Amino acid sequence: MTVLLNRIKARMTIHAHRRTRRLLDGDYSSVFHGHSLDFDDLRDYIPGDEIRDIDWKATARHTEPLVKRYVAHRRHILGLVVDTSRNFDAVTSAGTDKRHLAILMAGMVGYLAVRHGDDVMLIHGGADRTTASPKKGSEAHLEHLLQQILAESGTDSPGAISTQLQWITSHISHRMLLVVISDQAPLGPEEEATIRRLRAQHEVLWITVTDADLAGLPAASAPFDVARPDHGLPTSVMRKPQVRQEFALAEAARRQQRSDLLAKLGIAHTEIDHPKSALGRLHTLLLRHRRGPR
Amino acid sequence: MVLMFWWLALILLVLAVVAVYCLRRPKATASSLAVAHSGRMTNLPSFRRAMRTRLTMTVASLGVIALTGVSALAGIARPAWIETVNPEKKMRDVMLCLDVSGSMLGYDADLLEAYQELVDRFDGERIGMTVFNATAVSAFPLTDDYDMVENFLAEAEDGFRTWGSEGTDYSWSTSPPNIGGSSLIGDGLVSCVDNFDRKDEDRSRSVIFATDNMLAGDPLFELNEAADIAVEAKVRVYSLSPPSILTTTQTKELRSVSDRTGGKQFDMGSASTIDRIVEEIQSQEAENTPGRSYTVVHDMPAIPLGLAVFGLAGVFVLAWRTRS
Numbered sequence: 001m002t003v004l005l006n007r008i009k010a011r012m013t014i015h016a017h018r019r020t021r022r023l024l025d026g027d028y029s030s031v032f033h034g035h036s037l038d039f040d041d042l043r044d045y046i047p048g049d050e051i052r053d054i055d056w057k058a059t060a061r062h063t064e065p066l067v068k069r070y071v072a073h074r075r076h077i078l079g080l081v082v083d084t085s086r087n088f089d090a091v092t093s094a095g096t097d098k099r100h101l102a103i104l105m106a107g108m109v110g111y112l113a114v115r116h117g118d119d120v121m122l123i124h125g126g127a128d129r130t131t132a133s134p135k136k137g138s139e140a141h142l143e144h145l146l147q148q149i150l151a152e153s154g155t156d157s158p159g160a161i162s163t164q165l166q167w168i169t170s171h172i173s174h175r176m177l178l179v180v181i182s183d184q185a186p187l188g189p190e191e192e193a194t195i196r197r198l199r200a201q202h203e204v205l206w207i208t209v210t211d212a213d214l215a216g217l218p219a220a221s222a223p224f225d226v227a228r229p230d231h232g233l234p235t236s237v238m239r240k241p242q243v244r245q246e247f248a249l250a251e252a253a254r255r256q257q258r259s260d261l262l263a264k265l266g267i268a269h270t271e272i273d274h275p276k277s278a279l280g281r282l283h284t285l286l287l288r289h290r291r292g293p294r
Numbered sequence: 295m296v297l298m299f300w301w302l303a304l305i306l307l308v309l310a311v312v313a314v315y316c317l318r319r320p321k322a323t324a325s326s327l328a329v330a331h332s333g334r335m336t337n338l339p340s341f342r343r344a345m346r347t348r349l350t351m352t353v354a355s356l357g358v359i360a361l362t363g364v365s366a367l368a369g370i371a372r373p374a375w376i377e378t379v380n381p382e383k384k385m386r387d388v389m390l391c392l393d394v395s396g397s398m399l400g401y402d403a404d405l406l407e408a409y410q411e412l413v414d415r416f417d418g419e420r421i422g423m424t425v426f427n428a429t430a431v432s433a434f435p436l437t438d439d440y441d442m443v444e445n446f447l448a449e450a451e452d453g454f455r456t457w458g459s460e461g462t463d464y465s466w467s468t469s470p471p472n473i474g475g476s477s478l479i480g481d482g483l484v485s486c487v488d489n490f491d492r493k494d495e496d497r498s499r500s501v502i503f504a505t506d507n508m509l510a511g512d513p514l515f516e517l518n519e520a521a522d523i524a525v526e527a528k529v530r531v532y533s534l535s536p537p538s539i540l541t542t543t544q545t546k547e548l549r550s551v552s553d554r555t556g557g558k559q560f561d562m563g564s565a566s567t568i569d570r571i572v573e574e575i576q577s578q579e580a581e582n583t584p585g586r587s588y589t590v591v592h593d594m595p596a597i598p599l600g601l602a603v604f605g606l607a608g609v610f611v612l613a614w615r616t617r618s
Contacts, residue, residue, distance in 0.1 A: 090330035098330070184331055214335040222326030233332055237344045246340040
């Protein structure tokens, strides 16, 4: 039954050898800031753990470095916030499927959380509705969540990540680690206010699945917008040099604006376009979050 | 202006419509590439400009193609100007032969008015006028320039109405002092007959001979001799004489001359005389020169086919521009 998750686990082990996987565990465990004083136990040091968590005295008595674990670390909630609208039935800038890439990213983070003993919940939907799952910490539950993302394939709901973010502000009262998986939909002042509000309460990480480079599509691909399936997009016009140039400039400006906005709000952000780079980007994201400007 | 093969053009038009309908490109299928947020592209000013340019080019191409097609079809439909040619009228010569002797001066103005009416009824015939008294003068040669003819006739009528003070005065020029006598009827008729041109052509020739046949002097040709010459030249003489109780002998002589040449004698006077003369002359002439009218088709392919050639060049240029 755990088809999707198995595939993700396989990818995590095949594409990155063991060390990296453990590296990720460390990345993940250090995501949460603010240490409780309730010492729980000691465990082996994993690269990526905070240096200050190392229990030097215990380490001195032991052959391996040991880190302290606190009670507050034990049971966190990971909220996967995923845009599952029709906009994700499209291709990324690398030509791969956006929905599967979103599932991969959600699955990787979710798997790290489950391994870490945390609960995972999914908040997903489009502009018109938001669906939230219960919080559970099993792999079967995670698989179920990923299947939900997949099940939204072919939906005709338009996308707006701010709908999900607003739902969280009004429905979730406890602290969570939020991993937002969105695409290149523009982030305006309204979104900025919502994110600022969320940021005050939760740890937020942002993954942007980049959209197709419209100026670089091959002529034979017969592209169309998922919002208007009956109308093709004219590749011959989109590939004109002056159009291409203007598109590249506008795209760069939008990207910069998004990065700047998220950086200003103190949110770690990464862009992803292909499953190949998923693991590396996730590592970068977690690292950025730990070192993030705040 | 008619389209001779309009049905062919219609068939080709229907075929073209069917071909376009069958060969049009199928719509993009679901197997094509799905992208999101195309507004990133479609809201760019340069994209909108390029799309507008493409729309303009497409409309222009369609217009040129449609114009070319329509022009070609119009050429195929064979536009033509159909003309019905009636050769007998073109082959008719009518000589107005007017006696301007003293005895006729009272009638001449009316006669010229009558002539003008006659000219109005003619269509295609060539008309000439010769005036005579002691000698004959060609007022104008045979011509189909009716405007000129009417000008001359109007001028001459003025001349007779005002006794020569206005318009053209023929009285003086036709009675030179070195020639004795006046109203030399036979000589006048011979002159009129002699004024026909293109004698080698087989044309219908008739003389409208307006005279009272009051001879005064010693003519070179007697009227009968003149009639012989007219018969020999195959000229029909329609004589037109003012009504007079005193001149019955002269009228009879005129009638016999007309009859011999195959023409007819008319009395001037009633308003219907002109109608009768025209009808008589035309029916007489129709009997005498039976011919059949035929149709001439003037093809006019230059404009539509020229447009089609230019359009085709335009289509090639546009196709080349679109490809590159």
